[in-house]
Structures are given as structure tokens and as C-alpha cells.
Amino acid sequence: MANTLFDLSDRVSVVSGAARGMGRSTSLALADAGSHLVLVDRDGDGLTETAEMIAERGRRCLPVTMDVSDGSRVCELYEQVDEEFGRVDFVANIAGEGMIVDPLDLTEDQLIQVFKNLVIGRYLSCREAGRRMLAAGRGSIVNIGSLASITALGRSHVSYSMAMGAVVQMTRELSTEWSGHGVRVNAILPAQVINPGLQERIDADPALKDRFLSGIPSGRMGVPEDIQGLMVLLASDASSWITGALIPMDGGNLAMNAGGTPGWTTGVKPSE
16 A cells, blocks of 8 residues: 555645745755645746756646745735635745845844845745635645754844744744644754855855854755755654744754764764
8 A cells, every 4th residue: 555644645835935946945855745836936047947947747837936035926826726726735935045144234124124035925825825724624734944043143134034033923823823723833943054155155154164164964955855854844844733833943052052063973973
């Protein structure tokens, strides 16, 4: 008998940030598990590439080029989902940018923009998906937060950390409101996952990578593919009693004491 625990056949998933990185990896994993996809990103070229990969897997795909910080477009997105699919089963809110600005220089406009990017766009997506999922009596939503949601990073990340803290509390509140009606809401909190922006920062300051690695017991940076199994789990019936959870995806970063020493630095090489 086939194992259907992680089967997403004929379900419909909305993934923001789908043009590259964790959004693309999430989209491909969901498609491999059987889901049809609504792909969202402001990078039209990258979105087209992801859509072609989804089509090769035999899944229906609706690419939508838009900026998640535009609230009216988020609402329009779900109207498009209604027209194209008539249902939504899973949402992965991944897209959104922060700013690195010294707390003494951070302006009100910059802070508002970060919250529009990371909090308001996610909330509106949750609200619109929630309305449809509650009517159906089932559904799952995942918000991407950060270790900065629950710990401080320093390095001028104050606006990013404030916003990601709000994402975590939003996740908990919506889970509490909706879980009794069949709709689950969880958050994934990544540490440093390689993406073009992070790679540019490392290229400009090579010492930055070693600083990151000193806090990651697994001995390597994250890669976008690390999120795939976790997303399929949370989209599927295999996680039917997991809700309101904050799940670190961090190579052991959060578990290690600030003064701890990763084992791989003492002579044991990390696995590649």
C-alpha cells in the first residue's frame, strides 16, 4: 500500500518568494509531492524559470509577478487563486526584505517599509488564505520568520528583528484563533541560509562567514534545499497536530550557548 501521509496530490499551494532561494526550493518540493502551485515574486524572470520547472513535473502553475508589500495586490492575488483553482490548501509566506540600518539612523519611513515588507504582507496573505481555509474547514499556513524573531542579532538589524518578532507573535495568535476550526499556522525560523544578498555581504567581508559558522554546530551555512522536507511536512496531513510551532532551521545555532564551542572546531570535521 502506498504511503499517503505526505501526499499533496491535487492540493493547491501559494508560495511567495518563489523566483529563487527557499521559495523556489519550497515550490519544487511541493510539486514533487503532488501539489499545484501559485508562484509569487516581483522577479518576473526568476518566476518564469520556476514555473517552467513546475510544468516539467506535470503540475498546474499560476505565476503572479507582484510585490508582497503592496496590500491591495495581495488581496487581488487570492481572487486570482479563486478564479484559477477555486481552493487553497497551503500557503508559504517567504518573500520580504529587511534593512540593515544603525538604530540611531533608522527613519520612521524605513521602519514602516520593513514592516510592510515582512509583517503586513504576511498578515494580509494569512487573512485572505484564512478566510478561504476556514470556509473549507482545513488548511495550513507557514510564515518564514528568523532566529531574529526570538533572539537579538545586533549588527544594525533592529528593524528586521522587530518585524520578525511581530511575525512570530502573529503566527501564535492566528494559530490560537483558527486551529480549532481546522486551520494550522506555524513558523519556520532559519539561521543564515545562502542567498544572493547574503553571498554579496560575505564577498564584501570574508570574515563574516567565519563569524556565522562559529555559532552553527553543524559546521556549514544553510542552503535553500534544507527547507524542502520541513515545508512538505507542514503542508501535509503528517503534521495535522502541529500548530502554533516556532521551528528553528539553523544547524543547531539556537541550541548552543553563546559561549559554547562547536565540536567541529576542536578537530572533528563537520560532514559535508
